[in-house]
Amino acid sequence: MFAIIDCNNFYVSCERVFNPQLWHKPVVVLSNNDGCFVARSNEVKQLGIPMGAPWFKWKEQVKQLKCQVLSSNYALYGDMSTRVMSTIYQLHDPEKTAVYSIDEAFLEFEDNLTPEETQQIGHHFKQTIEQNTGIPVSIGFARTKTLAKVANEIAKKDSRSSNHYQGIVSLVHSNPNELEKHLKSIEVRNIWGVGRANSQKLNEKGIRNAYQLSQWDSAIGRKHLSIQGSRIIQELNNIRCYNLDKDPITKKGISSTRSFGKAVTNIEELQEAMAMYSTIIGRKLRKSGQATSCIAVFARTSRHTQNHYHENASYHFETQTNYTPDILKAALHCLDKIYRPGVLFKKAGIFATGLVEDKPIRRSLFHKSTEEDEQKQKSIMQTMDNLNRRYGQETIHLARYGFKQNWRMKNEHRSPRYTTVWNEILKV
DNA sequence: TCTGGGGTCCTAGGACCC
DNA sequence: TCTGGGGTCCTAGGACCC
Numbered sequence: 001m002f003a004i005i006d007c008n009n010f011y012v013s014c015e016r017v018f019n020p021q022l023w024h025k026p027v028v029v030l031s032n033n034d035g036c037f038v039a040r041s042n043e044v045k046q047l048g049i050p051m052g053a054p055w056f057k058w059k060e061q062v063k064q065l066k067c068q069v070l071s072s073n074y075a076l077y078g079d080m081s082t083r084v085m086s087t088i089y090q091l092h093d094p095e096k097t098a099v100y101s102i103d104e105a106f107l108e109f110e111d112n113l114t115p116e117e118t119q120q121i122g123h124h125f126k127q128t129i130e131q132n133t134g135i136p137v138s139i140g141f142a143r144t145k146t147l148a149k150v151a152n153e154i155a156k157k158d159s160r161s162s163n164h165y166q167g168i169v170s171l172v173h174s175n176p177n178e179l180e181k182h183l184k185s186i187e188v189r190n191i192w193g194v195g196r197a198n199s200q201k202l203n204e205k206g207i208r209n210a211y212q213l214s215q216w217d218s219a220i221g222r223k224h225l226s227i228q229g230s231r232i233i234q235e236l237n238n239i240r241c242y243n244l245d246k247d248p249i250t251k252k253g254i255s256s257t258r259s260f261g262k263a264v265t266n267i268e269e270l271q272e273a274m275a276m277y278s279t280i281i282g283r284k285l286r287k288s289g290q291a292t293s294c295i296a297v298f299a300r301t302s303r304h305t306q307n308h309y310h311e312n313a314s315y316h317f318e319t320q321t322n323y324t325p326d327i328l329k330a331a332l333h334c335l336d337k338i339y340r341p342g343v344l345f346k347k348a349g350i351f352a353t354g355l356v357e358d359k360p361i362r363r364s365l366f367h368k369s370t371e372e373d374e375q376k377q378k379s380i381m382q383t384m385d386n387l388n389r390r391y392g393q394e395t396i397h398l399a400r401y402g403f404k405q406n407w408r409m410k411n412e413h414r415s416p417r418y419t420t421v422w423n424e425i426l427k428v
Numbered sequence: 429t430c431t432g433g434g435g436t437c438c439t440a441g442g443a444c445c446c
Numbered sequence: 447t448c449t450g451g452g453g454t455c456c457t458a459g460g461a462c463c464c
Contacts, residue, residue, distance in 0.1 A: 031450035038446095038450070056448040072450085101446045195444050226456065228444080255452060262447095304449060349451090409450090 001141060001172050002148040002244070003107040005125065007084060008136045008156065008167075010103035011039035014080045015070055017134035018418045018426055026067040030055055033259040033409035034071055042160050043067075071414040077102060079419045080135060087132045091125055098246045106145060108244045115173045122168035141170035145242045146235035149192040150210060154182055183211035183236065193232050198225050210236060250355070251288060256280040257349025260407040263302075264345045267335070270299060272402035274331040277350040279397060282324035283388075285352065286381060291320040293354035295327060297334035302346040309345075311338035320356050323377045324384075327352070328400060392421060 007013060011029040016022045026043040030036065036054045037044075044067060049058055055069070062069060081102045088097060088105050096108040113121070122139045129137050138159065140151030148171075155169040171179060189199035191210050201224060207213050213221075214236035222230035231241040256277040264270060274297070285291060293316065300310040313334035321327065331350055369377075387396050394401075416424035 033448095033450065035449050052450090054449040059448085104446080193444070197443060226443090228456075251453080253453080257451065259450070302449085347450095410448090 001143050003141045004148045007103035012041045013135045029070050071411045073414050075417040075420045083133045098244050118170045138167045143238050144235040144240050184209050186210040253353045255351045259347045261410045264407045269407045275400040278328035281352050285322035289358045290355045291322040291358045292352035293320040296351045299348040309343045313337040
């Protein structure tokens with residue numbers, strides 16, 4: 001059987017750990033560029049402010065609620081995630097644990113636990129994680145991943161009302177009547193793997209809740225919702241289609257894209273942005289021991305205005321690379337092809353594909369640099385990575401990066417990076 | 429007049445996840 | 447004025463092979 005451990009309102013909870021004044025008050029966390037809501041406290045959820053809603057449309061309501069509004073602080077959330085996951089590794093065999101996202105992990109257990117044992121384990125895990133990290137979690141147990149997600153959903157909903165289940169719900173030992181009751185409480189849209197498009201399709205056919213979907217023939221599900229659909233139906237019926245799936249498969253593509261704080265028309269500023277994206281991509285590639293053989297650059301105007309402009313250009317490397325200056329050079333070459341004076345660019349980015357393992361460099365026939373050059377490049381990047389890791393991410397950078405960076409995204413309400421930057425540490 | 433059967437690989441677009 | 451970023455998987459269709 002599986003458990004899924006899911007942090008409650010994760011980004012909001014991270015903020016509350018270091019700023020207890022935020023407890024029991026409405027809090028929202030904004031996406032990059034302070035665009036829309038990506039995390040809401042229970043108080044805010046109850047007031048009906050939807051996930052992903054743009055901030056500017058709700059500004060008045062949010063102000064009236066005396067709601068604390070925060071920019072996202074990924075340095076903090078990433079570090080808190082590491083703390084939660086390492087606590088889970090202490091509690092449960094890491095071989096039977098799969099980190100699924102920044103705030104979730106699946107755990108696999110033997111099938112023979114009694115209902116009491118299941119509850120005990122749940123409460124023990126929940127208490128220990130909260131004790132060690134300050135982050136509240138919900139835990140769902142079931143025989144399939146999809147049902148574990150359902151159980152977790154029930155736990156979360158319950159915690160916002162009676163809190164009868166105290167954050168732990170198991171469907172492992174439910175009899176058919178109980179299961180039916182639970183599944184009927186889950187809207188089709190909230191089933192793991194059913195998104196906007198498919199839930200609309202299902203609603204049109206009169207399928208509104210998870211129980212109704214579970215009663216569908218899985219071959220019909222296959223026809224209407226493709227292979228995923230038939231798996232979801234089987235999983236809702238306790239037939240396992242997904243395994244724990246431990247190892248994070250090596251990435252197939254890496255991207256770095258950002259919206260600008262204000263519209264950009266000037267090519268120098270776009271070049272600075274390219275320097276930042278190249279830096280991020282280079283660092284990620286080196287960290288995962290990979291190199292790219294092709295990059296694609298895009299730049300675009302806002303999606304929400306008339307007269308869109310959206311162009312791509314790509315560049316194939318003769319020899320795969322993770323050397324930041326090479327990536328930047330290629331990106332600037334692409335940028336020249338798509339830049340148009342006068343266009344109000346709002347967003348740009350770089351995708352790196354054709355990823356290969358960094359180790360044995362496969363030289364192209366026309367490759368110019370020598371092995372000695374490559375050794376030099378490697379040690380420059382290593383030195384840069386080390387300095388930036390030790391003294392902060394932008395301690396040393398390419399000149400093209402610029403120093404003003406007027407285009408940088410908005411981030412006006414960010415809390416201190418309490419756990420990763422020395423001079424932002426909490427003072428008591 | 430009549431035109432097979434069984435594959436692979438690649439790409440674009442859509443749907444989904446957090 | 448103001449609308450995130452980073453991924454995966456599946457399918458259909460086209461191009462190609464013998």
